[in-house]
Amino acid sequence: MMCDWPEPIVRVQSLSENCENKIPDRYVKPPTDRPLEAILSVHDNVNIPLIDLRSISDDISSGHDHGLDNTLKEISEACREWGFFQVVNHGVSPELMDSAREVWREFFHQPMEVKQGYANSPKTYEGYGSRLGVEKGAVLDWSDYYYLHYLPPCLKDHNKWPALPPSLKDVIEEYSAQMVKLGGRIMKILAINLGLDENCLLKAFGGDNNIGTCLRVNFYPKCPQPDLTLGLSSHSDPGGLTMLLPDQYVSGLQVHKNDNWITVKPAPHAFIVNIGDQIQVLSNAIYRSVEHRVIVNSVKERVSLAYFYNPKSDLLIQPLKELVSPEKPALYESMTFDEYRTYIRTKGPRGKSQLGESQKSPR
Template sequence: MKHIYGGDEGKRAETLRLVSEACQEWGFFQVVNHGVSHELMKGAREVWREFFHQPLDVKEVYANTPLTYEGYGSRLGVKKGAILDWSDYFFLHYMPCSLRDQAKWPALPTSLRSIISEYGEQIVKLGGRILEIMSINLGLREDFLLNAFGGENDLGACLRVNFYPKCPQPDLTLGLSSHSDPGGMTILLPDENVSGLQVRRGEDWVTVKPVPNAFIINMGDQIQVLSNATYKSIEHRVIVNSDKDRVSLAFFYNPRSDIPIQPAKELVTKDRPALYPPMTFDEYRLYIRTRGPSGKAQVESLTSK
């Protein structure tokens, strides 16, 4: 990202073009020179790996309940059709601040809370810069998407850490079933040693090879709606490995839950009318909640309403 904010106008224009092309054609890209400390990235992965390697009774102190998704959960061996899901996870709220409760974050390892607090702060800043770049590429005010999300103090942000243990039968298992992310944008810190993320390209699944010290940026359904489908949310899934476990941190950068999300009026024309009706993020989540991961069926079905 250094060329975006550097002094070379030619390199800046080329970087903006590459990001725009990736958002339109793929729905994801990898970002380097992002300003987040590499030591912090490494520390975040390591501390969560330590957490998941603890005994089950230690982790279950933070188990989620039917009333709240926040906390520790497991989908090891959960059957979806002919395929088993194969992952443990921990979900926590980061923004708005009113939902952030460090008492619900693991106390062990002892450094986890401080590392994740700093990590969340840095990722929120990175997310704001990426939204600014996407706004510029769409021909909108540079603060358009951030304001559409509710502004830097009112947007929604949460973290899901996924742990994929070694799997004896990876051909019968998915770490995470095929889906597009319902929110705005996902900033993914992948495992540094094992590839697992796959994105759909037509009828094929393409394995993403992480660039060292890079974040993977996924467009979510709300960006597709706001851009009137100029940008596409990406259908993706996670495969598992028989030899190595894997940990990844998915930071969901979302609109405030009660703000109506609809195509930007600047992107609506007579030839390209609004493809989606206004809907808050809460309403959208309620719409998809009982359907579960289902490719991109949820957001695509909105266009027929």
């Protein structure tokens, strides 16, 4: 892993404020990757599934009723058909969700010299960043971001969390604790729907005390030529589970399904949940991570918070033995999440090319 970026970093927010009607060539995507060149969904009623979690208690195994069974079924179908779903009545307060989003919006509007004090490097990506991958001369995405660790405790360093706005650290501490709790509940649901013990996936991730969780805050500035670029290139998430708090005013996330790019319409105070590559491996491709990307807007900025729920970095991840049989042999070789993540961080977002799907194909 490189210790520094191959080229000087340019903040996209600064470009947005200073480039009048034209974006730099470094951000112009090839014609096949541009938003308006792709096949877009034209059906206003098409959206990822919306699922109400009010029937899911912390102790899922305490007994099933009709409401719980229906919710489990809805999530199972969403995981198998989409790899994405939205959840409401998830246990995180709407006020906390709004506060978390807005403290980060305030951070991105701090003076540049304040933000530059948290500039990141390719070594860990933690801090204030503006590119993914270390390929020199790569076409870049129209976004800035902030990445920070929460779990395991040994990686959490409050000195790397912004000091401004003053409320940010307390808000994100509370928000992170709630997101870890929600992630654990969803992991149990996924395990039950695979016919496994409810704690099976959590154990494969290292158990409650060993999982890795981190936050990536995405800032997508206004763009004068949104038809030529992307806020985030097409990719599947390399980790286990992603819970996204989208911008409440501006849509931008697109999910790839049946050769269409479907723009997700966020429900009020919902989280968008998606399967990551590590869950695809553990489930032996019963659940699949799905390509997604982000488009940008010419008149409005966007802020979203992606919370990643990941395996312990040095654990070998491979298809669970309960899901492997002579009829369906293991599709993936074992690899630690740290090895896998290093590969992704080096290459940057590249569709699903990182996850080979031939039998015993190394990731």
